Amino acid sequence: MELIFISIPPIQRITFGDMIGWIILGVIVLILVGIVFYVIGIYNTLVQLRNRFTNAFAQIDVQLKRRHDLIPNLVETAKGYLKHEKETLENVIKARNQAASARETAAAHPEDASSMQNLRASEGALAGAMTGFFALSEAYPDLKANQNMMQLTEELTTTENKISFARQAYNDAVMRYNTDREQFPAAVFAGMFNFLPAEYFEIEDPTEKIAPKVSF
Amino acid sequence: MDFFEAQDHAQSRSKFLVLYFFCAVLLIIAAVYFAVTGGVFYYQHKLGTGASPPLFTGLRLSLTAGIVVPLICFGSLWRTSQLRSKGGAGVAQSLGGRKVSYTTQRPDERMLRNVVEEMAIASGLPVPEVYVMDHETGINAFAAGFGLSDAVIGVTKGAIEQLDRDELQGVIAHEFSHILNGDMRLNTKLSGWVFGIVMLTMLGRGFWRFIGGGSKSRSGSGRGIYVGRSRGSGGGGGGGDSKGGAGALIIAVILVAVLITMVGFIGEFFARLIQAAVSRQREYLADASALQFTRNPEGIGNALRRIGGIHHDSVLQNPNASEFAHAFFAKSLTSEVSFLATHPPLKKRIARLLKDWQGDYLKPRPPLKKQAATKKKPNRGSTAFGDAMGGLGAESTNGAQGATSDNFQQMLTAGLFMQCLGNYSGLFTENS
Numbered sequence: 001m002e003l004i005f006i007s008i009p010p011i012q013r014i015t016f017g018d019m020i021g022w023i024i025l026g027v028i029v030l031i032l033v034g035i036v037f038y039v040i041g042i043y044n045t046l047v048q049l050r051n052r053f054t055n056a057f058a059q060i061d062v063q064l065k066r067r068h069d070l071i072p073n074l075v076e077t078a079k080g081y082l083k084h085e086k087e088t089l090e091n092v093i094k095a096r097n098q099a100a101s102a103r104e105t106a107a108a109h110p111e112d113a114s115s116m117q118n119l120r121a122s123e124g125a126l127a128g129a130m131t132g133f134f135a136l137s138e139a140y141p142d143l144k145a146n147q148n149m150m151q152l153t154e155e156l157t158t159t160e161n162k163i164s165f166a167r168q169a170y171n172d173a174v175m176r177y178n179t180d181r182e183q184f185p186a187a188v189f190a191g192m193f194n195f196l197p198a199e200y201f202e203i204e205d206p207t208e209k210i211a212p213k214v215s216f
Numbered sequence: 217m218d219f220f221e222a223q224d225h226a227q228s229r230s231k232f233l234v235l236y237f238f239c240a241v242l243l244i245i246a247a248v249y250f251a252v253t254g255g256v257f258y259y260q261h262k263l264g265t266g267a268s269p270p271l272f273t274g275l276r277l278s279l280t281a282g283i284v285v286p287l288i289c290f291g292s293l294w295r296t297s298q299l300r301s302k303g304g305a306g307v308a309q310s311l312g313g314r315k316v317s318y319t320t321q322r323p324d325e326r327m328l329r330n331v332v333e334e335m336a337i338a339s340g341l342p343v344p345e346v347y348v349m350d351h352e353t354g355i356n357a358f359a360a361g362f363g364l365s366d367a368v369i370g371v372t373k374g375a376i377e378q379l380d381r382d383e384l385q386g387v388i389a390h391e392f393s394h395i396l397n398g399d400m401r402l403n404t405k406l407s408g409w410v411f412g413i414v415m416l417t418m419l420g421r422g423f424w425r426f427i428g429g430g431s432k433s434r435s436g437s438g439r440g441i442y443v444g445r446s447r448g449s450g451g452g453g454g455g456g457d458s459k460g461g462a463g464a465l466i467i468a469v470i471l472v473a474v475l476i477t478m479v480g481f482i483g484e485f486f487a488r489l490i491q492a493a494v495s496r497q498r499e500y501l502a503d504a505s506a507l508q509f510t511r512n513p514e515g516i517g518n519a520l521r522r523i524g525g526i527h528h529d530s531v532l533q534n535p536n537a538s539e540f541a542h543a544f545f546a547k548s549l550t551s552e553v554s555f556l557a558t559h560p561p562l563k564k565r566i567a568r569l570l571k572d573w574q575g576d577y578l579k580p581r582p583p584l585k586k587q588a589a590t591k592k593k594p595n596r597g598s599t600a601f602g603d604a605m606g607g608l609g610a611e612s613t614n615g616a617q618g619a620t621s622d623n624f625q626q627m628l629t630a631g632l633f634m635q636c637l638g639n640y641s642g643l644f645t646e647n648s
Contacts, residue, residue, distance in 0.1 A: 059337065154327055162334050
């Protein structure tokens with residue numbers, strides 16, 4: 001230490017007062033650059049997580065679409081057997097159409113919470129209608145024995161299962177995203193960059209769980 | 217059953233077991249070193265030089281290691297690549313599997329494919345090819361392939377006919393977790409190491425035969441390696457020293473060969489023991505993961521109960537099944553000694569899956585599924601009995617044949633040890 005004090009002053013006569021301005025400036029610049037990089041990091045993480053859950057939704061979407069495509073076939077097959085149950089069939093078709101349009105809106109904007117809520121509600125209604133339909137078809141052994149009907153039931157069952165397994169992945173991804181988004185420093189910027197909270201995909205109708213368990 | 221905890225437990229257990237395996241290989245190298253040392257001691261003693269040789273020399277160790285390590289490595293690499301080369305599809309075909317097409321219209325196959333796709337989504341893996349073993353009436357399934365890209369899943373006819381949708385889902389989920397956890401890869405590597413140790417036995421036997429053959433040819437035609445020795449003894453004179461030396465050398469080499477063969481046998485036994493223990497741990501792990509994928513303990517639990525309930529249980533008739541026993545859902549061989557078994561006992565597995573299991577099994581369910589089967593195969597009813605009866609007698613002989621021909625092929629391809637072929641394959645059959 002002594003050496004430094006002795007050797008420096010004669011060569012360069014810079015006072016501490018001269019340097020302090022530069023030091024402060026340097027520190028400020030460093031902090032600013034650090035903050036910028038930090039914000040970029042947060043932004044990129046949020047983008048990544050958002051992409052992940054929208055991609056996970058795409059998996060659900062494929063299956064939802066498939067189910068919506070299968071249901072008219074099912075109703076068409078059942079029509080011949082359920083001549084006196086027009087109301088139930090119409091209910092199914094109505095619920096199906098509603099769910100199909102809700103699906104299209106949600107697929108266009110999976111990050112939009114309101115369209116996701118809408119889809120959830122209409123899928124719940126569809127599940128309810130389907131439960132009613134299957135409960136009814138229990139009383140028609142001919143319908144149950146119909147080869148076409150059996151095939152369609154199997155396809156619907158697998159689609160239901162795929163939706164529920166894909167839903168697990170989607171909800172996990174949403175949870176990751178929402179948690180990251182709500183944590184402190186990120187929460188400040190999330191609103192700034194328009195990262196809105198994502199919605200879970202749960203089907204509200206409790207009978208939904210029974211729907212895939214159709215035994216023939 | 218907390219499946220995450222169960223997964224951690226099984227994973228750390230099998231890591232330990234793999235560590236044991238490496239220790240076993242190291243011990244074998246040490247044992248071979250001592251065998252060689254014993255031979256050297258004997259030789260020196262017979263020569264009567266008086267001074268006993270040093271117990272440890274760098275040259276001897278590097279010579280031993282220089283032969284044993286490459287031998288085991290070569291053996292294991294060769295075996296691994298041989299097992300790998302088949303690929304998942306090749307294994308499935310050798311087990312009598314028939315590929316199920318994506319567009320199949322048969323209801324039972326459609327369901328199978330759908331269940332596989334469901335589990336692919338649940339486990340986050342690509343959809344593998346699906347095979348059906350049409351000639352197997354036991355309830356079983358397997359996963360094969362070295363990695364994700366060539367993974368396949370196969371199911372027996374019995375599984376399709378006997379299991380309902382949820383049970384089948386549990387079985388398929390179990391197989392998916394074998395793929396996800398890299399169990400086939402692990403087992404291929406372990407099989408490779410076991411074979412590397414087997415090669416040691418073959419080396420010992422090769423030595424033995426070489427000398428035995430040499431002395432036989434000497435007595436027969438008077439020619440061969442030891443001609444010089446017999447002439448020396450006849451001529452007398454200064455041959456006395458070299459005569460004793462050569463005799464001692466032969467006995468020393470035989471001693472070493474016998475010791476190496478013994479080390480090889482003991483090593484192989486323990487290696488198989490460890491491999492079986494690893495396999496059993498991986499089965500528990502796969503059960504736990506199946507639960508994670510399906511969130512339905514009844515599915516896989518009832519599938520196991522149904523295996524316990526049918527007369528034919530999970531045994532396979534295809535002779536190639538013995539080689540891939542570890543990849544199946546339940547045990548595939550009739551005679552499994554408990555400590556060499558690839559699968560834990562059925563009861564233990566069910567008890568881990570179903571909390572309040574009373575120890576009862578499920579009865580076979582032919583009526584409903586049989587109807588569907590009769591449409592496809594008119595004489596199904598009559599063959600079922602024939603299958604069951606034929607299977608009883610055929611299994612044991614098939615198993616033995618499979619083991620023999622398999623080893624036969626190994627030896628043939630190995631080329632190096634052609635001379636001890638007859639001996640070895642005979643020995644193996646006695647053992648198995």
